[in-house]
Amino acid sequence: MTRTTAGAFPRPGGPPAAGSGGSTSGAGGSGFWVVGAVLVLLMLSSSVPSALYVLYQERWDLSSGMVTVVFAVYAVTVLLGLLLFGSLSDTLGRRPVLGAGLLLAIASMGLFAAAQGPGLLLAARAVQGLAVGLATGAMGAALLELSPRSRPALGAQVNSAGPTVGIGLGGIGAGLLVQYAPAPTVLSYLLLVAAFAVTLVGVVRMRESAPLGPGGRSWRIVPHRIGVPAAVRGRFAVLVLTVVAVWTVGGFYLSLGPHLALLLLRSTNYLVGGATVALLAGAATAAQLLLGRTAPLRTAVLGLGGLLAGLALVLLALQTGSAALFLAGTAVLGSGWGAAFLGAFRALSALAEPAHRGELTAAVYVFAYLAMSVPAVLAGLLTNVHGLHRTSVGFMAAVAGVCVLALSATLRLAARTRAEGSTP
Numbered sequence: 001m002t003r004t005t006a007g008a009f010p011r012p013g014g015p016p017a018a019g020s021g022g023s024t025s026g027a028g029g030s031g032f033w034v035v036g037a038v039l040v041l042l043m044l045s046s047s048v049p050s051a052l053y054v055l056y057q058e059r060w061d062l063s064s065g066m067v068t069v070v071f072a073v074y075a076v077t078v079l080l081g082l083l084l085f086g087s088l089s090d091t092l093g094r095r096p097v098l099g100a101g102l103l104l105a106i107a108s109m110g111l112f113a114a115a116q117g118p119g120l121l122l123a124a125r126a127v128q129g130l131a132v133g134l135a136t137g138a139m140g141a142a143l144l145e146l147s148p149r150s151r152p153a154l155g156a157q158v159n160s161a162g163p164t165v166g167i168g169l170g171g172i173g174a175g176l177l178v179q180y181a182p183a184p185t186v187l188s189y190l191l192l193v194a195a196f197a198v199t200l201v202g203v204v205r206m207r208e209s210a211p212l213g214p215g216g217r218s219w220r221i222v223p224h225r226i227g228v229p230a231a232v233r234g235r236f237a238v239l240v241l242t243v244v245a246v247w248t249v250g251g252f253y254l255s256l257g258p259h260l261a262l263l264l265l266r267s268t269n270y271l272v273g274g275a276t277v278a279l280l281a282g283a284a285t286a287a288q289l290l291l292g293r294t295a296p297l298r299t300a301v302l303g304l305g306g307l308l309a310g311l312a313l314v315l316l317a318l319q320t321g322s323a324a325l326f327l328a329g330t331a332v333l334g335s336g337w338g339a340a341f342l343g344a345f346r347a348l349s350a351l352a353e354p355a356h357r358g359e360l361t362a363a364v365y366v367f368a369y370l371a372m373s374v375p376a377v378l379a380g381l382l383t384n385v386h387g388l389h390r391t392s393v394g395f396m397a398a399v400a401g402v403c404v405l406a407l408s409a410t411l412r413l414a415a416r417t418r419a420e421g422s423t424p
Contacts, residue, residue, distance in 0.1 A: 031206035032146040036158045038098060038199050039139050042105060042132050043166025044173070045192050046074065047281075049112070049125070050254045051174035051274035052185060054262060059185075060117055064256060064388065068380030070118065071255035072373035074125040079369040081133015083362060084223050089138035093210045095203055098142070101135025102200045104128075106193050113189040145209035161285050164338065167254075168281035175274020228363050232351040236360070238413045239351075241406035242300055242344035243364060244371040245307060246337055248399050251372035252379055252392075253280050253330075260392055265323045276330060283334030288342050296350065297414040299343030304407040306336020311400045318393050 049056075053067045089097040104127055111124035140159055147155035177191075178184040228236045257280070258273025265272050287306070291299045310333025317325035348364055375395070382391045 030202070031209070032143065032148065032155070034199060034202035034206050035094075035098070035139055035142045035146060036162060038102065038135065038203065039143070039158065039162040040166040040169070041192070041195055041199060042101075042135060042139075043163045044170035045105060045109065045196075046128065046132060047167040047170030047254065047277055048174040048188050048192070049121075050277050051171050051178060051258055051270070052188065053255065054259050054270060054273055055178055055185065056121065057259070062118060063380070064259070064383035065377070065380040066118055067259075068255045068377045070121055070125050071251065072377045073122055074129040075251070075369045075373035077126045077129025078133045078136075079365055081130045082136055082365055083133075085134045086137040086362075088134070089141060089210060093208050094138045094142040094145075095206060095208050097138040098135055098203045099200060101131045101138070102196050102203060104131035104134065106196045106200075107131075109189040109193045109196065113186045113193075115185070142209050161289060164281040164285040164288070168278040168285065171274040171277030171281065172271075173274070175271040175278075178270035178274070180271075228360055229351075229353075232360075235351055235413060236348065236363070238406075238409040239300070239344045239348050240364065240367050241402060241409060242304060242340050243348075243368050245304070245399055245402045245406050246341040246344070247368045247371040248375045248402070249307065249311075249333060249337055250280075251376035252395060252399075253277065253333075254372075255376045256379060256383065256388065256392070260388060261326070263388060264317060264321065264326045279327065279330050280334040280337065283331045284338030287335040287338035291339050291342060294343075296343045296346035297410060297417065299339050300347060300410050301343070301407065301414065303336045303338070303340025303343055304403050304410065306332055307340055307403050308336070308400060308407070310334070310336050311396050311403065315393060315396050315400075318389060318396070 049070070053070075056062055057064075057067060085097070108124050108128035108131055111120050111127060115121045115124060143155040143159050145155075174184070174188050177188050181187050254277065257276050258270075261272050261276035262268070262270075287303070291302065294302070310329050310331075313325055313329030313332055315329075316322070317329055345364065348360065351360060379391055379395050382394070386394075
């Protein structure tokens, strides 16, 4: 997920990060689009394995628990990279950090292509997570700094839509390759190696956008502090419930969603699994673009309502075996997912003073990535015992309960905020 401004949506490949200030240049030329391409490609590559998990399971006889562990390794290493290296580009510069992230991404694609079992698959996911975590802060800041003078909001818009666009394209693209191309577990990653190499050339040629501090450039690593100011802890607790609900759903769909789609649609076409991820991400993107100017708490409430409606439809689909209901529920769930996180993160960003915003954002990261990984692993382990259908029903019902709590608490917070005449 990228660094983003208070109004931007992160990627679920990942959750967001806070932007690092305004534009220092006013016009970034081609560099802006190079960074945007890096963002989309990193998120695209993060969703490609999701479309391939079913194939890995069949070839290597992997359990659902192992699949979710592979997914969780990515989430944990992204978080580690963000917390350790999230501010490195402020001292070293955007270009070298982006370049290092791309080199790690290329290495991870090579590991994926060479994988013949879960060992290299886990290693590839870990390196990929570090690549995304390392590059995230630099991407978000560079997009803000390189925004064209004529369209100053474009950086935040690309930060917002780029992640879900990448996730959607990765799901559908990998699904097509798995179904119709030879050696998809190798070809998918070799194509990405080529794409990353092209963007690496673009990064090398782009100009540096980070302001040069009094100490010059250095490899000084300053880990993100994790903390929530005491004055806003109550509001933080309310809003983070939405973050947990959103990324629990995201983690489930990105790990077990393709397998569930094949089961419900009674299909052997691997494109179906990738298309399910693309449908979820596409609906999330559309909701973010549609509600980008809506007040944060109102957006969060609308998103939670969408999540509940989507969960209800998916539960009904699981009970009736209806493919049409499952697809409709996934689309509604995606729109709620995008809106709920957009609103919650914008509201969370407004809670702290600028001096403490990084600490608060780091705390959001922890909850988001734990919600993305831990419940998914638990669901995978339960699937080994109770089966995918039964586990999915219990999982969706539990998430719906969290959504109800979050919606009730957010409505109370919105009413209190209106009464106080404060923001958000």
